[in-house]
Amino acid sequence: MPELPEVETVRQGLTKLVGGAKIDSVEVLYPKMINMPADEFASQLAGQTIERIDRRGKYLLFRLTNDLTLVSHLRMEGKYEVEPAGSTRPKHTNVVFHLDDGRELWYKDTRMFGKMALVANDAVMELSGLNKIGPEPTADDLSFTYLKERLHKSHRKLKAFLLDQSQVAGLGNIYCDEVLWMSKLHPEQPTNYVSDAEIEKLRDNIITEIAAAIKGHGTTVHSYSNAFGEAGQFQNQLQAYGRKGEPCRRCKTLMEKIKVAQRGTTFCPKCQVVHGDLSD
DNA sequence: GTTAACGCCTGAAGGC
DNA sequence: TGCCTTCAGGCGTTAA
Numbered sequence: 001m002p003e004l005p006e007v008e009t010v011r012q013g014l015t016k017l018v019g020g021a022k023i024d025s026v027e028v029l030y031p032k033m034i035n036m037p038a039d040e041f042a043s044q045l046a047g048q049t050i051e052r053i054d055r056r057g058k059y060l061l062f063r064l065t066n067d068l069t070l071v072s073h074l075r076m077e078g079k080y081e082v083e084p085a086g087s088t089r090p091k092h093t094n095v096v097f098h099l100d101d102g103r104e105l106w107y108k109d110t111r112m113f114g115k116m117a118l119v120a121n122d123a124v125m126e127l128s129g130l131n132k133i134g135p136e137p138t139a140d141d142l143s144f145t146y147l148k149e150r151l152h153k154s155h156r157k158l159k160a161f162l163l164d165q166s167q168v169a170g171l172g173n174i175y176c177d178e179v180l181w182m183s184k185l186h187p188e189q190p191t192n193y194v195s196d197a198e199i200e201k202l203r204d205n206i207i208t209e210i211a212a213a214i215k216g217h218g219t220t221v222h223s224y225s226n227a228f229g230e231a232g233q234f235q236n237q238l239q240a241y242g243r244k245g246e247p248c249r250r251c252k253t254l255m256e257k258i259k260v261a262q263r264g265t266t267f268c269p270k271c272q273v274v275h276g277d278l279s280d
Numbered sequence: 281g282t283t284a285a286c287g288c289c290t291g292a293a294g295g296c
Numbered sequence: 297t298g299c300c301t302t303c304a305g306g307c308g309t310t311a312a
Contacts, residue, residue: 001304001305001306002306003306058306073306073307074306075305075306075307076304076305076306077305111304111305113305113306113307115307115308129307129308163306163307165306165307172305172306173304173305173306262305263304263305263306264303264304264305
């Protein structure tokens with residue numbers, strides 16, 4: 001499932017593969033995933049050049065000519081693939097972009113969760129909801145002051161807070177479990193009782209974990225692969241996610257799995273303990 | 281205003 | 297073997 005590091009890996013791959021490519025025509029095979037009638041979508045994209053591909057949080061932004069941006073969210077299993085024209089398309093190919101150089105860019109999504117929106121550049125932030133997204137998980141954007149203020153203002157469980165894209169951009173289920181384990185914080189810890197020292201540690205771990213995952217080209221869980229069809233390498237470094245019943249890599253206690261905010265959550269019951277005050 | 285729960289989807293895995 | 301149920305989950309929408 002793509003989280004920020006996977007989306008960034010896809011962005012880099014797509015930039016090399018289709019940056020500068022011109023779109024001849026578009027076939028929409030699953031109209032529900034786009035924000036307008038399929039024929040309108042196709043006619044607006046015909047003749048456009050992909051000038052650049054940006055990313056904000058987990059959203060891909062295809063910058064096109066004529067001041068248009070194609071906003072794409074992969075959700076659970078969305079993938080892009082580039083093949084020669086006429087190649088046999090796999091099941092669940094939702095959108096086909098016919099390029100003028102004899103290639104096709106496919107958007108595939110087995111779970112059909114992904115979304116695409118074609119919007120004017122000056123309306124991108126508003127119409128696609130990007131204006132509600134929190135800071136990127138980097139040292140420059142995610143400050144201690146901001147994180148502390150948001151955490152202490154909230155009364156939620158820590159994992160629910162971290163999954164909320166309006167608080168911090170880019171964290172999904174896997175990296176939440178990872179950074180909470182690294183920070184020795186319980187996923188159900190109330191956010192308003194996280195101490196300064198814990199916030200500093202949490203912030204550091206978010207920033208370093210995401211950076212390391214980007215460097216390792218993302219995590220492979222289930223069927224994720226990047227735009228080149230390569231599997232990410234980062235799954236070999238997972239410490240918490242998916243390790244239910246296995247010994248904690250710090251204290252050897254068996255890892256447990258619970259549900260937090262409707263998500264499967266793996267943690268160490270010894271290292272990660274809920275506390276109700278601000279002491280460390 | 282804030283937080284929790286639901287629905288969208290398909291395929292894999294488990295139970296019988 | 298084959299059918300049925302459960303589970304996986306990001307996020308927009310709806311409810312509390």
